[in-house]
Amino acid sequence: MKTLTLLTTLLLPLAGAAAAQDREAMLERGEYLVETIAGCGNCHTPHLPDGSLDPEMALAGAFVIEEPVFRAFAPNITPDVETGIGDWTEDEIVRALRDGVRPDGRVLGPPMSFAWYRDISDTDAYAIAAYLKTVPAIRNEVELSTFQIPLPGYGPPVENVPDVPRDDIIAYGEYLAGPVGHCMDCHTTYVAGVIDMDQLGRGGNVYPRVFGFEWATVSANITPHEDGIGNWTDEEIKRAITDGIGREGQELRPAMPFGLYQGITEEDLDAIVAYLRSIPPLSAAPAPVEEEEDE
Ligand code: HEC
Ligand code: HEC
Structure with a gap:
């Protein structure tokens, strides 16, 4: 018994440190994806007149496109609770990203590429969600999109996607x-x-x-x-x-x-x-x- 207790007390802090390190690696991966190749800010951050992104308003939401059958605004995806997604869990963010469904059940519309995002791996989807929880919260009310087309959804719920x-x-x-x-x-x-x-x-x-x-x-x-x-x-x-x-x-x-x-x-x-x-x-x-x- 003695040895077991000793082992537990020795190993627990180690496990804690390992988990913290995993979380750190996850956030780094999420930051890399969101801020480079995944290009979330291309839609979710307002553009300046020269076409570059407004660094003061990173991921705080923006007008995207007006098409004959819809007018799309990308919501504020910073952790601001009132105007952003501050009270969403990481699971809820992953569901929005890969299934195109909000926590309140509303199906999200184009032009966000849900048909492609369905195949983002679990590792990467959760890394993206974890990183979004850490970006500066910005208060910014964004207009809702309007769609004159049905939004039937993007298929059965995404289960496990391997790397x-x-x-x-x-x-x-x-x-x-x-x-x-x-x-x-x-x-x-x-x-x-x-x-x-x-x-x-x-x-x-x-x-x-x-x-x-x-x-x-x-x-x-x-x-x-x-x-x-x-x-x-x-x-x-x-x-x-x-x-x-x-x-x-x-x-x-x-x-x-x-x-x-x-x-x-x-x-x-x-x-x-x-x-x-x-x-x-x-x-x-x-x-x-x-x-x-x-x-
Ligand atoms: C939002 C839409 C969009 C996305 C996302 C996008 N592109 Fe493009 N890409 C364009 C447009 C529009 C042009 C043409 C720009 C111009 O003519 O000034 C272009 C131009 C290019 C060119 C130059 C080709 C040429 O003949 O001049 C390459 C190469 C390219 N894209 C590759 C990529 C790759 C690789 C990715 C992903 C990492 C990517 N693009 C993502 C819209 C996009
Ligand atoms: C091509 C533009 C575009 C890109 C790129 C894009 N989004 Fe979106 N996103 C949108 C639009 C538009 C909506 C809202 C759709 C609607 O109103 O039904 C949205 C909705 C969301 C929502 C739901 C927010 C809410 O309050 O309902 C989340 C979360 C989200 N996007 C995260 C991301 C992440 C993470 C990325 C990068 C991996 C990303 N988006 C890339 C356009 C985009």
């Missing part, structure tokens, strides 16, 4: 460019408002005055076709992602969140590039049809 092994560089790149970074959501062609996975990476989607910008952008073809990034070097692709500089040295324009992508690690960039080079090459998408302006 994607990093030594499988193409699979890990696919995980980063899909579920985590949703690069492939912007860069896969939408037909009549529905993503067409047969045109993976082909681009051609128009982002008109998204985030209140005065300009529109069209997502690029990032398949390994010569119309896409087939003739680009790895360095040119990485520079486009992290610095927003095109192949000819020209400045690319947001909606793509280059400012956040600057923090993506070299290892993750290598994985993304390897994955992009592995997808089927597709010629340029047909010229986008401009929506008519209401006068």
Whole structure:
């Protein structure tokens, strides 16, 4: 008995220290994802007139986009209790992220990429939720989104999603460019408002005055076709992602969140590039049809 008690008293503080270390690693992972590749701030932080993110209002909510069938605002996801998600548990945040359902049962709408986020691993989803609990609380009331389309939900509740092994560089790149970074959501062609996975990476989607910008952008073809990034070097692709500089040295324009992508690690960039080079090459998408302006 004596030895057991001694062991317990010796081991308990050790277990406590290990748990604290795990929590620390989890928060670091969450910070990395939210502040770089996952690009949550691209929608949840207001943009300044030059297209960069307002550092004073990080994750405090913002206008996202006005489409014919909806007008979307990204809510305040800082821990402010009244205007943010301060009283949500980490489980509730994970459920919103992967299932698209709020604690009050309301189904969340586009353009947040729930169809992709469903495949975020448990480790990463909980890391994101844990990190969100630690960002500075900002009081900011955000308008509610309005949808003139039904929001039936995104499928059965997400159960357990295992980690994607990093030594499988193409699979890990696919995980980063899909579920985590949703690069492939912007860069896969939408037909009549529905993503067409047969045109993976082909681009051609128009982002008109998204985030209140005065300009529109069209997502690029990032398949390994010569119309896409087939003739680009790895360095040119990485520079486009992290610095927003095109192949000819020209400045690319947001909606793509280059400012956040600057923090993506070299290892993750290598994985993304390897994955992009592995997808089927597709010629340029047909010229986008401009929506008519209401006068
Ligand atoms: C493309 C834009 C976009 C991106 C990127 C995005 N979100 Fe959202 N998010 C939204 C919109 C819009 C809503 C509200 C939808 C609605 O009103 O039904 C939302 C809702 C939420 C909610 C529910 C909040 C509430 O009060 O209802 C949470 C939590 C959330 N997002 C977290 C995240 C996290 C974490 C990330 C990054 C991994 C992220 N979002 C990335 C646009 C985005
Ligand atoms: C919110 C939508 C959006 C997201 C998310 C996004 N992109 Fe983009 N991307 C664009 C748009 C729009 C352009 C074109 C910008 C321009 O022409 O000025 C672009 C341009 C590019 C280019 C330059 C290609 C060229 O021909 O000029 C590359 C490479 C690229 N994106 C890769 C990625 C990768 C990899 C990710 C994820 C880490 C990503 N994008 C996430 C919208 C997005």
